[in-house]
Amino acid sequence: MKVVIIGSGYVGLPTSVGLAELGHHVVCVDRESSKIEILRQHISTIYEDGLEELLRKNVDAGRLSFSTTHEVISEAEVVIIAVGTPPHPVTKEADLKYIHAAAIEIARELKGYTVVAIKSTVPVGTGDSVEYLMKKTNPSAQFHLISLPEFLREGFAVHDFFNPDRIVIGANEEEPKKIINTLYAKLLSRTKVLQVNRRSAELIKYASNAFLAVKIHFINEIADLCAKVSGDINDVATGMGLDSRIGQKFLNPGPGYGGSCFPKDTEALAYMARHNQVELSLVESTIAGNSKRKRKIAAQLISSVSDVPDPKIGVLGLAFKNGTDDCRSSPAVEIIEELLNNDIEIIAYDPLAMSNARCIFGERIKYADGMHDVAEGADLLVVLTECNEFKFLDFEKIIPIIRRQQIVDCRNIVDMDKAAKLGFKTMKIGLNF
Ligand code: UGA
Numbered sequence: 087m088k089v090v091i092i093g094s095g096y097v098g099l100p101t102s103v104g105l106a107e108l109g110h111h112v113v114c115v116d117r118e119s120s121k122i123e124i125l126r127q128h129i130s131t132i133y134e135d136g137l138e139e140l141l142r143k144n145v146d147a148g149r150l151s152f153s154t155t156h157e158v159i160s161e162a163e164v165v166i167i168a169v170g171t172p173p174h175p176v177t178k179e180a181d182l183k184y185i186h187a188a189a190i191e192i193a194r195e196l197k198g199y200t201v202v203a204i205k206s207t208v209p210v211g212t213g214d215s216v217e218y219l220m221k222k223t224n225p226s227a228q229f230h231l232i233s234l235p236e237f238l239r240e241g242f243a244v245h246d247f248f249n250p251d252r253i254v255i256g257a258n259e260e261e262p263k264k265i266i267n268t269l270y271a272k273l274l275s276r277t278k279v280l281q282v283n284r285r286s287a288e289l290i291k292y293a294s295n296a297f298l299a300v301k302i303h304f305i306n307e308i309a310d311l312c313a314k315v316s317g318d319i320n321d322v323a324t325g326m327g328l329d330s331r332i333g334q335k336f337l338n339p340g341p342g343y344g345g346s347c348f349p350k351d352t353e354a355l356a357y358m359a360r361h362n363q364v365e366l367s368l369v370e371s372t373i374a375g376n377s378k379r380k381r382k383i384a385a386q387l388i389s390s391v392s393d394v395p396d397p398k399i400g401v402l403g404l405a406f407k408n409g410t411d412d413c414r415s416s417p418a419v420e421i422i423e424e425l426l427n428n429d430i431e432i433i434a435y436d437p438l439a440m441s442n443a444r445c446i447f448g449e450r451i452k453y454a455d456g457m458h459d460v461a462e463g464a465d466l467l468v469v470l471t472e473c474n475e476f477k478f479l480d481f482e483k484i485i486p487i488i489r490r491q492q493i494v495d496c497r498n499i500v501d502m503d504k505a506a507k508l509g510f511k512t513m514k515i516g517l518n519f
Pocket of ligand 1: 139207235238239240241248298302335337338339340341343344345346347348361406408409472
């Protein structure tokens with residue numbers, strides 16, 4: 087099939103590459119010519135494990151290309167909108183300006199029947215308003231506008247594309263459902279397809295992300311209680327997760343959820359509920375609790391070095407989670423900002439996110455060349471992101487360079503028993519921190 091994808095970000099690019107790998111002819115369109123230039127050199131503009139190899143393979147096979155112009159749309163059987171929906175700075179409502187701009191461009195270019203799918207996360211009812219806008223722009227256009235929400239995780243986008251838990255098709259008509267089933271035909275044997283109306287599909291996306299955010303916030307609050315009553319959150323989470331109705335996933339305590347999705351989508355869902363006079367008290371308290379959490383952790387870190395003159399903290403992890411270079415709404419970034427406000431010197435390391443972190447902090451923090459180097463002259467080490475590499479910290483390498491042997495693990499991934507045996511003061515979230 088001929089497919090055009092509008093947007094080359096964390097959703098648009100992996101989807102383009104994935105659909106090309108399934109055998110479709112895909113053109114990925116982005117207005118930013120600098121991005122398209124890089125992509126045309128077979129270089130991925132985002133970090134995703136395995137993405138660049140597949141990108142190169144499919145460009146070489148002639149199935150994938152990149153463009154800054156929308157003219158290619160006239161050839162497409164399916165057009166997928168995967169542009170950003172950033173939060174409004176005050177109301178936190180999802181801002182649809184990029185969706186609307188894309189919809190107008192698409193409507194102008196349509197020739198012959200086309201399925202237009204919104205993959206971006208959009209408030210319930212957006213499909214209706216976009217359909218209206220497209221019909222107004224081009225009254226003779228023949229298309230069906232559907233919702234095709236995306237559930238890829240950053241850092242695992244390639245894996246998730248080929249192994250989705252489900253494909254949700256939100257369409258009010260039968261024809262586009264058939265076409266989307268054909269688009270994903272090669273994946274249908276390993277996933278479930280749920281066909282629902284457009285508004286339900288839009289809501290499934292928000293409800294799923296909000297539910298996961300609530301789950302994380304819940305385990306974070308239980309972690310706080312564990313630390314007060316001498317429980318161990320890891321054991322508590324394991325015990326809870328063994329109940330198949332609860333499940334092990336998303337019960338890892340930490341410094342709060344971050345990234346470009348959960349913070350934005352929970353806020354947008356809460357806005358949508360208020361707008362419809364519906365109370366979503368769990369989501370509202372999750373948003374408030376998650377934001378308080380980062381300040382609380384920063385305050386605990388500050389107090390751990392409050393007796394030291396010119397304190398210095400070595401930070402392990404800057405991205406919002408493992409496997410990505412993305413620092414958007416990263417708890418690590420927010421915590422570091424609080425530490426800097428309290429005149430604490432920071433030296434940090436992240437296996438993937440150093441260059442994005444430099445754009446945020448510039449010269450305000452120091453950057454280490456490797457994970458052990460953050461210990462140089464530090465009064466405390468803190469793990470803020472669950473990067474796999476940190477599981478292999480060699481404490482014997484750290485001892486000669488660290489000023490004070492203390493380590494806080496906000497993700498509970500480090501072998502603290504080993505550290506404690508070597509004389510470190512160890513603090514684990516949901517145990518003694
Ligand atoms: C999330 C959803 O998981 C995807 O299904 C969805 O498609 C995506 O948002 C989106 O809307 O585009 P993502 O933001 O990539 O994916 O990251 P997650 O793996 O869900 O993690 C989000 C945050 O929660 C991270 O800061 C992570 O460290 C934190 N987290 C996650 C925890 O603190 N504990 C956990 O147990 C799990």
